[in-house]
Amino acid sequence: MESNDSVESLRAEHEALMHFLYLAPVGLVQAGIDGEIVMINPISAQLLMPLSPDGCLTNLFTALESVAPDLRLQCEQYPRNNGMVFEGLHIHLRPDERARTSTPQILSLTLLKLDDARIMAVIQDVTAEMRRERQLRQSDAWLSAILTRITDYALVALDRDGRLCDWNDSIARVTGFDEHVIGSPYSVFYPRDAMTDEHLLDRLREADKDGWSMDEGLRLRADGSQFWCSALIAPLPDREAFGDHPHAPAYCMILRDISDKRAATEKRRQAAFCDHLTALPNRRAFFEAAQLELDRANHTPRALALIVFDADNFKRVNDRYGHPAGDRVLCDLADALRETFRAVDTVARLGGEEFGVLLPSTGIEQALASAERLRLLVSTRLVAADGVEIAYTVSAGVAVFDGDAKGIDVLIARADEALYLAKSQGRNRVAAWTPELSNHENPPQRSRDAG
Known part of the structure; x- marks a missing residue:
């Protein structure tokens, strides 16, 4: 019972x-x-x-x-x-x-x-909640900038084209630049290859639209050393008083050295935007960056390329050497991607053995050359795992943004089609998307197991 x-x-x-x-x-x-x-x-x-x-x-x-x-x-x-x-x-x-x-x-x-x-x-x-969270992050950054001690700042006046139009002691205190910096674009404070000419103007337009534009990352001092910096650009409220004078102050840029807060900032960023295995940006970071670049390209047309890389025959690597060895191959590929691409490019792990690289201000020829450079680099590398050395290769599909590609999903689909072509032609190669690849109603889908 x-x-x-x-x-x-x-x-x-x-x-x-x-x-x-x-x-x-x-x-x-x-x-x-x-x-x-x-x-x-x-x-x-x-x-x-x-x-x-x-x-x-x-x-x-x-x-x-x-x-x-x-x-x-x-x-x-x-x-x-x-x-x-x-x-x-x-x-x-x-x-x-x-x-x-x-x-x-x-x-x-x-x-x-x-x-x-x-x-x-x-x-x-949480799609809707994340949009609201992004707005809150921007608001928090703005409030932090207001409430922090003014001695932490360099106050920089910019003209309508983003060039420094005067100099003051705060610029020297934070960055070490002297008055010879006048007339330089504000990208002088950014590491080499961390900003394009289009990006420089994008931030000015975003400040005009939203009232301010803020980003955070590594900046350069005059002596070449780097520091972690929060940079805010806001339009000057009385700039119309200067008329159409090209070198009159139009924006205020505030540079704040936040190197002491970098560890906490990086920890939060990695938790939200980094892939756990490779430490590359994850899908969330990739899609946010892609949406921002597409919005900018739609507002002011410019070249934008996407490369999708895939490790060839990766399932065989896992089956033969085990998943830990496969993870080492993926980490090695991530290192090769970091070595090859610019700071301004977004390199991310999209899933499994698939990686994406978004290249602002880059046309098809330059993107193909970059993809080929990565392919050649990988083909020379050996990954040590449990006493054996593993050779591997990658294939790549390249697509560029144009008026017909209305969203990131279309751009990715095109890069995937080019990647399928590279795989079908024997792997370990790079292929570019052409309209002929989409001239059939049901394009073939690449099997992950096929690698």
Whole structure:
């Protein structure tokens, strides 16, 4: 009798749990430690089904591999028997090609380790919340700039073209530049290849539109040393009083040395915008940068290129040498990408063995040359793993932004088509997108397993 009561109690507990799963206002997935799904509620199924490579939801890690490739690794490396593996990981999804909007969807993923055998995932669509968060980050940066001691600042007057039109002691105090800097574009404070001519003007236009423009990163002193800096540009309210004089002050630029706060800033940035395995920017960082570049290119037309790289036959590397060796190959490829591309380029891990590079102010010939330079560099490298040396190659697809490519999803699709062409022609090569590649209703889809 007591045994029957226990069974009934367990059955009632299970039914209550299932009822909770199905009525929860967020996506919930219970899975084994290997990712095999045990229970999933309708919201999770709705959010995850479009990501599943085979249309089946049997493994959580497999379903999310293309957009969050290191979930399995993070779960394996979590040191405790239970607890929160991570909270609020943001996953950027490519827009549905059939949808009318080109806005990427953003999912928030929290992963809990219940015990040595079970995990629980909480999934939410936070697209709208993330837009509001970006606005709040900008507002917080503005308030921080106002409330910090004025002695931390260099106050720089800029003309309508972004050139320094006077000099003062604060510029010398923060940057070391003397009065000879007058007449230079404000990019003189940026490291080489960290800004293009178009970007210099973009920030002025963004300041005109929004009232101010702020960015943060490495800046240069006169002696060549670098420091971590917050830079704000705002239009001067009385600039019309100077009429059309080309060298009259039109903007105020405020440079603030925040090197002492860099560690905390970098920690927050890495948690939100870095790939866990390679430390490259992640999909979230890539899509934010891509949307900003496309907005700028739509406002003021300029060249913009995208390269998608894929490690050839990567599944064979994992199968032959093991996943840890495969991870070392991906980290080596990330290092090669850092060595090859400019500071102004956005280099990101898009998923699995796929990497993307967004190149502002770059046409097709220059992009092809850069892709070929990376391909050749990789072909000469050997990755040491467990006493063996692994050789690997990459293929690349290159596409450029034009009036027909209305969103980042179209640009990525074109680069993917060129990448498929490079793979089909034998791998270890670079191909460019042409309109002929899209002259069929159902372009072939590259299989990840095919590499």
